[in-house]
Amino acid sequence: MDLKINLPEGEMPRQWYNALPDLPTPLAPPLDPQTKQPVSPEQLEAIFPKAVIEQELSTERWLPIPEPVRDIYRLYRPTPLVRAKRLEEALGVKCKIFYKNESVSPAGSHKPNTAIPQAYYNKLEGVRRISTETGAGQWGTALSFACSMFGMACTVYMVKVSYNQKPYRRILINAYGGEIFASPSENTKTGRAVLASDPDCSGSLGLAISEAVEDAATHADTKYALGSVLNHVLHHQTIIGLEVEKQLAAIGEKPDYLVGCVGGGSNFAGLVLPFLPRKLSGEAIRFIAVEPKACPTLTRGQFRYDYGDVAQLTPLLKMHTLGHAFMPAPIHAGGLRYHGGAPIVCNLANEGLIDATAYFQTECFDAARLFLRTEGFLPAPETSHAIKGAIETAKKAKPGENVVFLYSGHGLLDLASYDAFLQGKLTDFAYPEAHIAEALKACPDVG
Numbered sequence: 001m002d003l004k005i006n007l008p009e010g011e012m013p014r015q016w017y018n019a020l021p022d023l024p025t026p027l028a029p030p031l032d033p034q035t036k037q038p039v040s041p042e043q044l045e046a047i048f049p050k051a052v053i054e055q056e057l058s059t060e061r062w063l064p065i066p067e068p069v070r071d072i073y074r075l076y077r078p079t080p081l082v083r084a085k086r087l088e089e090a091l092g093v094k095c096k097i098f099y100k101n102e103s104v105s106p107a108g109s110h111k112p113n114t115a116i117p118q119a120y121y122n123k124l125e126g127v128r129r130i131s132t133e134t135g136a137g138q139w140g141t142a143l144s145f146a147c148s149m150f151g152m153a154c155t156v157y158m159v160k161v162s163y164n165q166k167p168y169r170r171i172l173i174n175a176y177g178g179e180i181f182a183s184p185s186e187n188t189k190t191g192r193a194v195l196a197s198d199p200d201c202s203g204s205l206g207l208a209i210s211e212a213v214e215d216a217a218t219h220a221d222t223k224y225a226l227g228s229v230l231n232h233v234l235h236h237q238t239i240i241g242l243e244v245e246k247q248l249a250a251i252g253e254k255p256d257y258l259v260g261c262v263g264g265g266s267n268f269a270g271l272v273l274p275f276l277p278r279k280l281s282g283e284a285i286r287f288i289a290v291e292p293k294a295c296p297t298l299t300r301g302q303f304r305y306d307y308g309d310v311a312q313l314t315p316l317l318k319m320h321t322l323g324h325a326f327m328p329a330p331i332h333a334g335g336l337r338y339h340g341g342a343p344i345v346c347n348l349a350n351e352g353l354i355d356a357t358a359y360f361q362t363e364c365f366d367a368a369r370l371f372l373r374t375e376g377f378l379p380a381p382e383t384s385h386a387i388k389g390a391i392e393t394a395k396k397a398k399p400g401e402n403v404v405f406l407y408s409g410h411g412l413l414d415l416a417s418y419d420a421f422l423q424g425k426l427t428d429f430a431y432p433e434a435h436i437a438e439a440l441k442a443c444p445d446v447g
C-alpha cells in the first residue's frame with residue numbers, strides 16, 4: 001500500500017456538504033442579544049456579504065464550490081491522506097492510522113479552506129476590504145493570503161499580547177499585504193475607549209472581535225470575516241472530509257474512528273460532517289473531538305445560549321460554553337482557547353453523536369514529539385491534541401480498524417512553545433469547577 005494517498009486534481013470535490021438538513025434535532029437559531037428574538041438576515045448584512053449569509057442559513061444539502069475558488073484551492077488541494085506507518089510501528093498497534101494533512105496550505109493550516117471562499121464572495125459583492133481579528137495569528141495569515149489572491153485589502157486586529165510575543169505571524173500577514181493593528185488599537189472607538197482607561201491593556205480575542213466588527217460596520221466598503229464557529233465556515237471545511245472519503249474509497253477502506261482537535265470546531269467538523277449520514281444510517285463510525293483540559297468546552301461546558309465575545313456584541317448562539325467571561329489559562333495551543341464552540345458541533349455532541357475527550361498540554365506535546373520523531377513533521381500545538389487523541393484511540397482499536405485524524409497545521413512558527421516543552425518549562429492547567437460555575441453565572445437567561 002502507498003504511504004500517501006493522493007487524489008488527482010480533477011477529483012477535487014465540486015460541492016461542499018451542509019449538515020443542517022441532516023441534523024437529528026434542528027439547530028437553535030442565533031438570537032439578537034438585545035431582543036432575544038431570532039436574528040434576521042438583514043441584520044447580518046451590515047457586516048457579512050449576502051452570499052455568506054445565504055450559506056449560513058441554507059438548508060440545501062450540497063453547495064456548489066465556485067470555479068474561481070476551486071482554482072485557488074488547486075494551489076494546495078487535494079491534500080494528501082497519509083498512512084502513519086512508522087507511528088503505528090512505534091506504538092505497536094495492529095490498526096491502521098491515517099492523517100489528513102492540511103498543513104500543506106500556503107498559510108500552513110486548514111483555515112484557507114474558508115478564507116478563500118469568504119474573500120471571493122466579498123469580492124463579488126464589491127467589497128474592497130475585509131476586517132477580522134486573530135489570536136495567535138493563523139486566521140489572520142489565512143485571510144490576508146486569501147485577500148491577496150483576489151486583490152483585496154485586509155485589516156487584522158491581533159490581540160496585543162500575541163502581537164508582541166509572536167512576531168512571525170505578524171510578519172507573514174504584512175508580507176501578504178495585510179494591515180495589522182495590535183488590539184486594543186487607536187483605530188476604533190472601542191479600542192480608544194479601552195486605551196483611555198487602561199493604556200497597558202494586553203487585549204483579548206473578544207475585544208479584537210469588537211474592533212474588527214466596528215471597523216466593518218462603520219465603513220461602507222468593508223465587511224467582516226470569521227474563521228470558525230459559524231455554519232458557513234463549517235460547510236467550507238467539509239472539503240476535507242469529502243476528500244478523505246474518496247481517498248479511503250480509492251484503497252477500499254472506510255474510517256472506523258475520525259479524530260480532530262476542537263477550538264471553535266471548524267477543522268473537526270470539516271473532517272467528520274461528511275460522514276454524518278453514514279453514522280445516522282447505522283454505520284459504526286466514531287467521531288472523537290479532542291480539546292485541552294485548560295479549555296474544556298465540550299467535556300465540561302453547559303449547552304445553552306451565550307455570547308460569542310466578551311463585549312457581548314455578537315448574536316447569542318446555542319452552544320457548549322464555559323461562559324463568555326471565561327479566561328483560559330495561557331496554554332500554547334492558542335487556537336483552542338475559545339469559551340464556546342460551533343453550534344452544529346455542539347448540537348451533535350448534545351445528541352451523543354460525538355465523543356469528546358480532554359488532555360493536558362504536556363501529554364499532547366509528548367504525542368507531538370513521538371509523531372515528529374516517527375513521521376518527521378512538526379505539528380502545531382493545536383494539532384498535537386488530535387495526535388494525542390488518535391494515539392489513545394489506536395491503542396484501543398481492533399486489528400484492521402482505521403483511525404483517521406486531522407493534521408490541522410504545522411508548528412514551524414510555534415518553535416518557542418517547543419523550546420519551552422523541551423526545556424521542561426511547560427505547566428499543565430485544569431480548569432477548577434468553581435471557576436466554571438462562576439463564569440457560567442454571566443450567561444444570559446433565555447426563556
Ligand SMILES: *Cc1c(COP(=O)(O)O)cnc(C)c1O
Nearest residue numbers: 228263264265266267335382409
Ligand atoms: C485555528 C486552528 C485550530 C482550531 O480551530 P477550529 O475552528 O477548531 O478548527 C486548530 N488547529 C490549527 C492549526 C489552527 O490554526
